[in-house]
Amino acid sequence: MKIEGVEFSIKQQLIAQVEDAYLEKGKIHFVVGKNGAGKTSLLKILSGLEPNYKGEVSFLGRGLRDWKMEELAQRRAVLSQSNFNAFPIKVEELVMMGRYPFFQQNATQKDKEIVAKALALFELQKFVGRDFLSLSGGERQRVLFAKCIAQIWGKEGHRKYLFLDEPLTYLDVEYQVQFLQLLRDLIERFNLTIVGVIHDINLAINYGDNFLLMHAGKCVEQGDGSRVLSRENMQKYFKVEPHVLEHQGRDFFVF
Known part of the structure; x- marks a missing residue:
């Protein structure tokens, strides 16, 4: 995915801007920065949910705006912050929604098998038949993960x-670590590239390959963790004075 001169504004207020970036295939790319820095808006642009931007995004060799939503849905899945459904639906039915782009009226046996595997991947079999709204926040988040995985x-x-x-919102530490490890495994298994917004800096350092640092709507730094999430950048852009701990060749922070 290549980003060239992307700029998104609302009422002349800059929301997200990236002059030039390349998100290499088969990697985990994390967008980091303080609240209000433009991270979610950039993710919406890159996932095709926000078309009203200047510049160009090349997605799988084509301009992102040239993709129809139905064909885009077969190439990418999106987990949004506001992805909690407000209507009653069974857990397995919600996960099946991830397969909607792949069949017309009735799910095939293949679709049903994929849903079963996605549920098993997140240890959700015991929730089959349960109303999604009856689950805890962390349980709902795992179901939504399963829906995305079923889609891709x-x-x-x-x-x-x-x-x-x-x-990682709503997830216990156990599931945060399990999920990030699972992402690493799925990259090769599903021919996958991952782009995510994450707040936990140390988890980002441990699992991310490439980083885009957003500040006041602009991408001010990009590259590997040692460059983007340096002590100097933590001081300058996050306004914190971290203590640095080195482990297995990487710097982690204690705040």
Whole structure:
């Protein structure tokens, strides 16, 4: 995915701007920064949910605006912050929604098998038959993960993308670590590239390959963790004075 001269404003207020960036395939790319820095808006642009921007985004060799939503839905899945459904629906039915782009009226046996595998991947079998709204916040988040994974399941010839906006919200530490480890495993398994917004800096350092640092609507730094999430940038853009701990060749922070 290539980003060239992207700029998004509302009423002349700059919301998100990236002059030039390349998100390499098969990597985990994290967008980081303080609240209000433009992270979610940038993710909406890159996932095709916000078309009203200047500049160009190349997605799988084509301009992102040239994709129809129905074909885009077969190439990428999006987990948004506001992805909690407000209507009663069974857990397995919600996960099946991830397969909607792949069948017309009735789910095939393949679709049903994929949903079962996605539920098992997140240890959700015991919730089959339960109303999604009866679950806790963390349980709902895992169901929504399963829906996204069902949508990008498989390793066809074309590459797929997973866009995640603060995916660790509501999750216990156990599931945060399990989920990030799972993302690493799925990259090769599903021919996947991942772009996500994350707040936990140390988890980002441990699992991310590439970083875009947003500040006041602009991408001010990009690259690997040692460059983007340096002590100097933590002081300048996050306004904190961290203590640095080195572990296995990486710097982690204690605040």
